[in-house]
Amino acid sequence: MSVPRFAESAAVFVISVAAELAGMHPQTLRQYDRLGLVSPHRTPGRGRRYSARDIEQLREVQRLSQEEGVNLAGIKRILELENEVHELRARLAEVEEDRRRSSRAEATMRRRLFAAGPAGDIVSVPMGRPFSNPSSELVVWRPTQVRS
Template sequence: MDDARSFSPDDDSPIFVISVAATLAGMHAQTLRQYDRLGLVSPSRTRGGGRRYSGRDVAMLREVQRLSQEEGVSLAGIQRILELENQVAALRGRVLELTDELERSRLASQARSTSRVFAVGPTGDVIAVRAGQRPRMQRSQALVVWRPSHH
């Protein structure tokens, strides 16, 4: 189906040209260019080098403007805030990965502890034993001859 209803861009789709993004963010296009140069909001680029902003970029532009105008934070301060927020997001993601890994490890450990263990009994038969135990050995009638090698 090739109609407009089948297309639903997500927040990361670079769809807005700079003039539209500037209007949506409520600021001048030159301000967007400055923020791009400073690395505060970095839009995607077309092959020809044109900027394309996503919904997430527009929301970030609004947040940068709010921090600057309402909170009085300098652009350098805003840049540091954004860096720290990115680090926090990355760390949260890593914590989730490690939590999942730990849970998988626990489940695997539980599966191992409930599995059956087998050993060779005194007569050569395979017998079930508890994990960590050896089969009870009867006195062997075997004769073992040991000859030390002379090097």
Template structure:
């Protein structure tokens, strides 16, 4: 069974012990918006393993001399970079799918009158005397 790193399961005392910090420090970080845990129905804080890992990173940066405001900004930028990387991956996948769909819409007529689907930039397998490319009206070639 895999561990869900985002499952809020630790109460503040356990999270503080796992992060080797005092519970009051975790409360301060929550107030400052550095590490904000989930809230249980009774308004008590619940920390996930990801939160505990982030607390350890905050502690490491603090020991290296980075101010709390600097740590907050670093964490914000790291979250932004991760979100942008996910978006680039999504767009790359979508572009690949669109290119594949566009490539399957290019056809050529062979010498025997057969229709051959062409991949972009490739010639048909059989040598033909003419290459006919048909593109429906209203399709911008730059979109393909």
């Protein structure tokens, strides 16, 4: 049986499991939530649900506090900035993907050839391929100059 995969931001862990995964007491998680350090998602019944990303942040709060000696106000500001960077990177990835899609669409449009169809309508003809229906060929007529 395989372990189910879920998004990093999926709020799936109840407070007791999140506390165990982060190596903290559940009361500490509640305090961090009240201070706005790590704010889990809420169920309709107001229960806390933590994501894998929330647990990573809880571990980072603990590391900054215990190993680096940063106070909780400083930790809050660091987390705010890290969250902003995370959101900006996600937005940048979206913009780059939109630009790639747009570039591919423009390249496709540049490679298209248009011709008049049998009924006088405009039809797209793939580049480098002969017309499949000879009656749809476009013939250009240029009158010869008459010499006097």
